[in-house]
Amino acid sequence: MSAVAWTAAASLAAWLWLLVGQGFFWRTDLRLPPRRDPGRWPSVAVVVPARDEAAVLPDSLPSLLAQEYPGRAEVFLVDDGSADGTGELARRLAERYGGLPLTVTSPGEPPAGWTGKLWAVRHGIGLARAREPEYLLLTDADIAHAADSLRELVAAAETGGYDLVSQMARLRVAGTWERLVVPAFVYFFAKLYPFRWIAREGGRTAAAAGGCVLLRAEAAGRARVPDAIRHAVIDDVALAKAVKRAGGHIWLGLAERVDSVRPYPRLADLWRMVARSAYSQLRHNPALLAGTVAGLVVVYLVPPAALAAGLATGHGAAALLGGLGWLVMTVTFVPMVRYYRQPLWLALTLPVSGLLYLLMTVDSAVRHHRGRGAAWKGRTYARPGAADAAPGTCPEAAPDSRA
Known part of the structure; x- marks a missing residue:
């Protein structure tokens, strides 16, 4: 030949x-694991780091405020030095839509050794811990959640005994470049980190999708999150690895009704997202x-x-x-x-x-x-x-x- x-x-x-x-890895049938309503719904703090997100916040934040959760839950939006009025817009949206209590805060510029997002997450978690939540939902400012999203995540974590439950949000696919890049992005991610291997207790494979991560507060403390990963640019995978190293049981799968509303209409936008x-x-x-x-x-x-x-x-x-x-x-x-x-x-x-x-x-x-x-x-x-x-x-x- x-x-x-x-x-x-x-x-x-x-x-x-x-x-x-x-x-x-190529199969897409791994969704939230079997779950049932717990006898008591644990308290949850939702932490949203946000930097210059005024364009997407009207399509995402109301979905968090409207969560139909039977237990105690509140939202902490951390305005990470935005120049577009993100924090003020968040307050106006909370006044307009009501729903879960919202706290808007700002941590200032990150010190040396911290990425901006993780510094914002640290600030939000610090405020949330004053309320002693049992779970933390870490979600990005461009992610829209179905009304029962938090309820389903908590039920899955409680039923399966997971310390971390993450869903890969369905990214926006509208234009030509999004069609060429976005499905392949998730496909390549799943090939690097097969979802079925991630859920194995004692296994080495660990990953999460930063747009939607439900984390048991006790496991976060045990893994020293986010301090232990303060320098990580790829923070979601670093977070999952830290939790798993500390003995945590984690799960990752594809989402049905958790969606990113951020558009990437040009190849240059997608290029920057990957190349960074x-x-x-x-x-x-x-x-x-x-x-x-x-x-x-x-x-x-x-x-x-x-x-x-x-x-x-x-x-x-x-x-x-x-x-x-x-x-x-x-x-x-x-x-x-x-x-x-x-x-x-x-x-x-x-x-x-x-x-x-x-x-x-x-x-x-x-x-x-x-x-x-x-x-x-x-x-x-x-x-x-x-x-x-x-x-x-x-x-x-x-x-x-x-x-």
């Missing part, structure tokens, strides 16, 4: 292994970057390239092996495409998505080596070891892993 055929064979072998050997932290997942290691790029090429780009080359040159083996690899790839992507309610033909575009993520990852490394680190909403988190961060920045230490 030709070199192209042998490479296509290697890619096909990789896909056959991924199909059955990676925790059936992709190199952190690789621990800022050039060797891991090279291996990742090679792996993405072999797994996602070789099958269609081998099919095209084989058809063009008459090499049947290359065309057959490339076509089979692309077929298996497409089959594994179909459930995620259906979950996002997209046309099935979109599953054929996974190689394009893989190429985009390859370029985003390389760009993330380039930004890091140029000293720009991870940048988000006006703050830059410099590369590890950077001395004397500039005003408004804080040094980033490599997080445990990445979504």
Whole structure:
């Protein structure tokens, strides 16, 4: 066989292994675990870090205030230095819609060693602990919850004895670029952190989705959260790992009625979202970057390239092996495409998505080596070891892993 055929064979072998050997990551049927109403509903504090979120807050905050929860619950929105009136808008929304009690506060700029979001979370948790809640719901300002979301999360945690229950919110998919990038983002996340492995007690796999994390307050204290992960740019996975290391039992699955309302209409918006932290997942290691790029090429780009080359040159083996690899790839992507309610033909575009993520990852490394680190909403988190961060920045230490 030709070199192209042998490479296509290697890619096909990789896909056959991924199909059955990676925790059936491609299945999308893992939703909230079996649950029943507890005899007593524990108290909950909802902590919402928010920085310049005035555009999305009217579509998200009212859904939190309207939670139909039988126990005691209140919301703490932490305005992390917003310049668009986020805090004042939150107060107006609470006056208009009523519902759960809302406290709006601001922690000031984060000190060195803290990311802005985790500094805000720390401030919110500190205020909440004065009320001695039994659970903390950590949710982002762009996440809209169904009216029974909190009730269902608490019931799942109480029934299953979980210390952390997280749902991956359904992200917005409307424009062309969102269709190409967003379903693939969740698909790649599930491949890195198979949901079925996460729930195994004693297992090493740990991850959460930062948009919706219900955390037992006692487990948060045992894991020293958020102080133990104060430098993490990829804070959701770092949080889950900290809880699991401290002996916690965690669960992660896909959401049905927890949705992100944040739009990403341009490729540049999605690019920034991924590139800001992709190199952190690789621990800022050039060797891991090279291996990742090679792996993405072999797994996602070789099958269609081998099919095209084989058809063009008459090499049947290359065309057959490339076509089979692309077929298996497409089959594994179909459930995620259906979950996002997209046309099935979109599953054929996974190689394009893989190429985009390859370029985003390389760009993330380039930004890091140029000293720009991870940048988000006006703050830059410099590369590890950077001395004397500039005003408004804080040094980033490599997080445990990445979504």
